[in-house]
Amino acid sequence: MRLQFVLSEIGIGLRRNLAMTISVVLVTFVSLTFVGAGALMQQQVSTMKGDWYDRVQVAIFLCTQDSLSASCSGAATDADKAAIEQALASPPLSQYVSEVEFETSDEAYAQFQQQDAELSASVTPDQLPESFRVGLEDPERFGVISESFQGSPGVEQVVDQREVLEPFFAVLNAATAGSLALAGVMLVAAVLLIGTTIRLAAFNRRRETGIMRLVGASSTFLQLPFLLEGVIAVCLGAGMAGAVLLLAVDRGVTGWLAEQVPAFDYITTTDVWATIPWLFVGGIVLASVASLVSLSRYLKV
Structure with missing residues (x-):
């Protein structure tokens, strides 16, 4: 009987505040999409870093006849x-x-010809330096090799190939931070909207709630329908966000992007499936907190 009453109250609340409920669903959908995208982007950056940093090498470039380095006195x-x-x-x-x-x-x-055939036409092989390409057991120990050979006879410069990748990863990290910042703003908007929607629903049903208090209904029993209304709206938004992320990764990342730039390892739909439950958990927690804070004052009246 109690379950039937709670379900009927939820249905009444959703129908009375349909426009507000749809707004909560949409705002939650957008905010959780950005949260999920930010988390997946950070995971992608970590995957790419781990893969490429393991493959990068330290290049010890040797002096050529035209080298201007102080350690070079000829080839x-x-x-x-x-x-x-x-x-x-x-x-x-x-x-x-x-x-x-x-x-x-x-x-x-x-190799230069493969990278830029047009520019390589103005360069001769003897103008390009010979080099030792050193793979490291631990890429973080680049400094050991650099200190050992920088300024040595015949060495023009020592270059860590990670320096080429760092600006690329910096851009990806900035995009991730921007996505998470926007998600944070949207989550604040979602919390405020959920609180307003629950408060409006409670105000519209204040007479029924007052009667239930008089006959001895507990605060938990009174709060439950309102709380579940917010949770249902948030779960709908989280489900939509998960569906969009799955589609984006399946078609956009492992599909189109992997075909266009096959040099990287990419996240897959498996990573998205692992992220989706956290979207639901985060959304439910936010909805619960917003609902309880909004109802606490009302139920004390």
Whole structure:
């Protein structure tokens, strides 16, 4: 009997405040979509960082005949190359090194042609420096290699390839922060709208609530229909947000984007399914808090 009464009160409340309920659903949908998108973007950045930082190398560029570096007095000699190779294989450094590849000027020129055929036409192979490409066991220990070879005879410069990726990841992190900031604003709007909707519903049914108080109904029993109205509206918004995120990742990320830029590892719909429950949990908590705060004063009257 009590369950039937609670359900009927929920139906009455949703019908009386249909426009406000739809507003709550839409605001919740938008805000949780941005929350989910921000969380997935941060996960994507972490995935890409872990994958690419493991693959990046430290490049030890050797001097060419035209090098202007203070450590260069002409092209690197065979003795210079042998000293670098020996140092990389020595016990102090070998523990940090996973692999070493030597790239000749001709190989560097061939790679340059693949990247920019038009610009490479104005460059000759001997103008491109030879280099040692050093893979690290721990990419964070770049400083050990840099300090060991920077300024050494025959070495023009030591470059960590992560420096090329950092600006890209900085942009992604900024986009994530912007998405989460907008989501925060929308969540505040959702909380205020939920509170207003519940308060309006309580005001419209104040006579019925007063009668129920007189016959001994508990505060919990009085609050429950209003609380569930907000939870239902939020769950509808969370469900819509989850559906949009699933579609966006399935069609946009693992579909179109993965085909256009296959070099990266991307999040999948499995990651979205793992995120969706948290959208529901967060939405329900917000709806519950907003509803209880709005009703606490009303029920004390």
